[in-house]
Amino acid sequence: MTSPFRQVYRCDYQAVWLGLGTIVLLLGWFFLDGDIGVNFADEGYLWYGTEALQRGEVPMRDFQAYDPGRYVWTAAWSFVLGRDLVALRLACTLFACLGVFAGLLAARRLSRNGWFLTSVALLLAAWMHPRYKSFEQSIALMSVYAGVLLLEHPTARRHFGVGVFGGLVAFMGRNHGLYHVMAFGVLIGYVAWSRGGRDWWLGGASWAAGLVMGYLPQWTMFVLVPGYLRAFLQSLQEISAKGTNLSVAVPWPWRVPLPYNDIMWAPSFIEGCFYLLFPIFFVCVGVGMCWLGRERLRQQPMLLAVAFVCLPYAHYVFSRPDLVHLGHAAPVLALGTIALAVNCTRLWKVVAPLLACASLLTVVPHTGLARKLFGSKIFVRVPLAGETMFIQINEASLVSKAGTLAQKLAKPDEPILFLPHFPALYPLTGRRSPIRQIYFILPATAEEDRQTVAEIEAAGVQWVLLNDYALDNRDDLRFQNTNPIVFEHLRANFGAVPVEKLPSNLTVLRRFRRP
Numbered sequence: 001m002t003s004p005f006r007q008v009y010r011c012d013y014q015a016v017w018l019g020l021g022t023i024v025l026l027l028g029w030f031f032l033d034g035d036i037g038v039n040f041a042d043e044g045y046l047w048y049g050t051e052a053l054q055r056g057e058v059p060m061r062d063f064q065a066y067d068p069g070r071y072v073w074t075a076a077w078s079f080v081l082g083r084d085l086v087a088l089r090l091a092c093t094l095f096a097c098l099g100v101f102a103g104l105l106a107a108r109r110l111s112r113n114g115w116f117l118t119s120v121a122l123l124l125a126a127w128m129h130p131r132y133k134s135f136e137q138s139i140a141l142m143s144v145y146a147g148v149l150l151l152e153h154p155t156a157r158r159h160f161g162v163g164v165f166g167g168l169v170a171f172m173g174r175n176h177g178l179y180h181v182m183a184f185g186v187l188i189g190y191v192a193w194s195r196g197g198r199d200w201w202l203g204g205a206s207w208a209a210g211l212v213m214g215y216l217p218q219w220t221m222f223v224l225v226p227g228y229l230r231a232f233l234q235s236l237q238e239i240s241a242k243g244t245n246l247s248v249a250v251p252w253p254w255r256v257p258l259p260y261n262d263i264m265w266a267p268s269f270i271e272g273c274f275y276l277l278f279p280i281f282f283v284c285v286g287v288g289m290c291w292l293g294r295e296r297l298r299q300q301p302m303l304l305a306v307a308f309v310c311l312p313y314a315h316y317v318f319s320r321p322d323l324v325h326l327g328h329a330a331p332v333l334a335l336g337t338i339a340l341a342v343n344c345t346r347l348w349k350v351v352a353p354l355l356a357c358a359s360l361l362t363v364v365p366h367t368g369l370a371r372k373l374f375g376s377k378i379f380v381r382v383p384l385a386g387e388t389m390f391i392q393i394n395e396a397s398l399v400s401k402a403g404t405l406a407q408k409l410a411k412p413d414e415p416i417l418f419l420p421h422f423p424a425l426y427p428l429t430g431r432r433s434p435i436r437q438i439y440f441i442l443p444a445t446a447e448e449d450r451q452t453v454a455e456i457e458a459a460g461v462q463w464v465l466l467n468d469y470a471l472d473n474r475d476d477l478r479f480q481n482t483n484p485i486v487f488e489h490l491r492a493n494f495g496a497v498p499v500e501k502l503p504s505n506l507t508v509l510r511r512f513r514r515p
Contacts, residue, residue: 014108014112015105018101018104018105018108018117018121019101021118021121022097022100022101022104022121022125023097025100025121025122025125026093026096026097026100026125026128027093027097029093029125030089030090030093030131032369033367033368033369033372034086034089034090034093034131035086035387035388035389035390036368036369036371036372036379036389036390036391037368037371037372037389037390037391037392037395038085038384038389038391038395038399038424039130039132039424040395040398040421040422040423040424040425041421041422041423041424041439042130042132042133042324043085043088043130043132043424044422044423044424044425044426044427045064045066045423045438045439046066046070046071046074046088046092046132047085047088047423047424047427048063048423048424048426048427048433048438049063049065049066049071050071050074050075050078050083050088051083051426051427052065052071052432053068053071053072053075054075054078054083055432058221058225058227058228058231059071060228060231060232060234060235061225061227061228061230061231062436063433063436063438064436064437064438064439066172066173067170067171067172067173067174067218068171068217068218068221069168069169069171069172069173069217070135070172070173072217073091073095073135073172074088074091074092077090077091077094078091082386082387083385083386084384084385084386084387085384085385085387085389085424085427086387086389087387088132089131089132092131092132092134092135093128093131093134095134095135095138096125096128096131096134096137096138098138098142099124099128099134099137099138099139099140099141099142100121100124100125100128100138100141102138102141102142102144102145103120103124103141103144103145103331103335104117104120104121104124105145106141106144106145106148106302106305106335107120107302107335107338109148109301109302110302110338110339110342111342111349113349116349116352119352119353119355119356120335120338120352120356122356122359122360123331123334123352123355123356123359123360124141124331124334126356126359126360126362126363126364127327127330127331127334127359127363128327129327129363129366129367130324133324133327133328135172135173136173136176136316136327136328137327137328137329137330137331137332139169139172139173139176140179140309140310140313140328140329140331140332141331141332141335142165142169143165143169143179143180143183143184143309144302144305144306144309144332144335145305146161146162146165146184146305147162147183147184147187147301147304147305147306147308147309148301148302148305149161149162150162150184150187150188150191150305151187151191151298151301151304151305152301154191154195154203156199156202156203156206157206159188159202159203159204159206159207159210160206160207160209160210160213161210162184162207162210163206163207163208163209163210163211163212163213163214164210164211164213164214165180165210165214166180166181166184166207166210166211166214167210167211167212167213167214167215167216167218168214168215168217169214170211170214170215170218171214171215171217171218174236175244175316177215178312179309179312179313179315179316181211182311182312183308183309183311183312184207184308186308187304187305187308188203188204188207190304190308191203192204194297194298242442242443243319243442244319245319245320245325246320246441246442246471246472246477247319247320248320248321248322248472249321250275250318250321251268251271251272251275251321251322252272252275252276253269253272253273253275253276254272255272256268256269256272263365263374264365266361267361267362267363267365267366270358270361270362271323271326271362273358274326274330274333274358274362275317275318275321275326277333277337278310278314278317278318278329278333281310281333281336281337281340282307282310282311282314284340284344285303285307285336285340288303288340288343288344289304289307300339300343302335302339303336303339303340303343306332306333306335306336306339307336309332310329310332310333310336313328313329313332314329314333316328316329317329317330323362323363323366327363330359331359334355334359337351337355338351338352338355368390371392372390377392377393377394378392378393379391379392379393380392380393380396382396382399384399384428385427385428385430394503397501397503398422398425398503398506399425399428401465401499401501401502401503401506401508402418402422402425402428402429402465403428403429404499405429405463405465405499405508406429406430406431407429409463409497409499409508409510410462410463414462414463415431415434415459415460415461415462415463416429416431416434416461416462416463416464416465417433417434417435417456417461417463417464417465418433418464418465419440419464419465419466419467419479420439420440420441420466420467420468420479420482420483421439421440421441422465422467423438423439425465426438434455434456434459434460434461435452435455435456435459435461436455437452440479440482440483441471441477441482442482443476443481443482443483444482444483444485444486446485449483449484449485449486450485452483452485452486453485453486453489456486456489461511462510462511463508463509463510463511464490464494464508464509465506465507465508465509466479466490466506466507466508466509467479467505467506467507468480468487468505468507469505490509493511493512494509494510494511494512495509495510495512496508496509497509497510
């Protein structure tokens with residue numbers, strides 16, 4: 001006779017093994033190349049915000065930032081792991097473990113076969129690149145699992161739980177909150193339709209209550225932190241006016257040139273195929289939903305959850321179609337393709353291994369380990385903010401010159417400004433940004449430029465390290481063109497200082513007029 005205690009507390013051993021396997025896989029990858037390379041722009045943006053939060057500064061109000069949630073995660077882990085760049089990457093890896101584990105729990109609805117789940121694990125882990133962006137794809141995978149749980153048992157409690165999840169992810173990124181509302185608004189509407197409209201109001205109200213509850217940390221900051229709500233609304237206004245990304249052409253597979261001697265041809269071609277897979281997947285899902293009908297659709301929670309979640313995330317992919325943004329939705333797209341294959345072909349068992357191989361071939365060449373072992377650039381071992389790392393020789397030169405500026409040329413009380421998008425140089429040199437904006441990419445309005453000039457003068461900036469290069473090979477995106485008023489102010493009040501072996505694209509400026 002089975003004990004009631006065992007019935008209540010029986011262990012899901014496969015889930016335990018999936019969790020342990022996820023940790024081993026992602027931590028193993030981290031220990032291989034977690035100390036290789038440095039991204040001065042986007043990774044530095046996260047690193048600077050983490051350190052600023054530890055100093056007691058408020059995101060968006062005191063410094064240009066994401067929503068506070070991800071800084072809370074990385075800053076909390078820094079008390080255990082340390083405050084250097086490698087520790088930051090490890091904190092991001094731990095969050096990626098949650099995303100891959102959620103994806104595997106959803107995928108085993110399709111098959112519990114060990115080889116199948118191993119292929120899916122490799123596929124999902126491959127797309128946790130770069131680490132500082134793993135919040136995006138992890139939240140997308142968690143959303144798929146949340147959708148599966150809701151479709152399997154659409155109780156009021158699960159509607160509420162999904163809402164709490166939505167509020168929490170909105171605290172980590174307002175775009176995730178928007179995508180959640182879009183995806184689960186449609187999904188909850190489908191649930192009501194599939195049940196003949198029964199208790200639709202209860203599910204919707206429970207979900208809405210969960211959203212309010214999950215967003216409670218943000219509500220608290222709105223009320224208790226002076227100036228935060230104003231900064232948040234101003235940030236929303238800037239995003240609605242300018243967007244968040246610089247557009248580039250979609251790298252469709254037929255746009256990839258054919259230099260067969262180029263080792264990156266195959267990864268680039270496969271990357272283009274992933275972009276092509278998005279419209280193919282949505283067309284196939286649309287046809288399949290019409291063909292299956294209401295009753296049979298209720299038996300496809302995995303396919304439905306992926307379709308509803310993937311659609312809004314595809315918007316983010318095509319807002320700037322490069323490998324980094326592709327990774328935000330590619331793992332969800334891969335899960336959807338596998339789910340579609342399970343329902344449409346007897347050869348579905350080979351789809352997961354094929355997608356895993358394609359994902360690894362696309363992403364791995366861009367990892368730090370691959371660039372160090374097979375790249376043409378030389379890596380050197382240097383100390384960086386308390387940790388020894390392997391970085392490219394040109395990166396080491398930039399760090400060295402920034403260190404010379406911060407420690408030898410400038411006095412400790414003389415503020416330094418790194419322009420236009422080198423936020424990593426602040427924690428690397430032990431400095432803090434003298435102005436609120438730490439990342440200049442999008443063209444500024446005259447009012448914004450004048451505000452930046454006012455902040456430069458109010459802070460008494462004495463030194464500037466400027467890199468006036470053409471981002472995306474576009475002259476209109478040089479700093480002198482995106483921020484012309486600030487650039488002219490620097491020319492009028494600062495002079496170039498000769499620095500030995502300074503890279504040609506960099507200029508060190510020193511104030512010659514008192515503010």
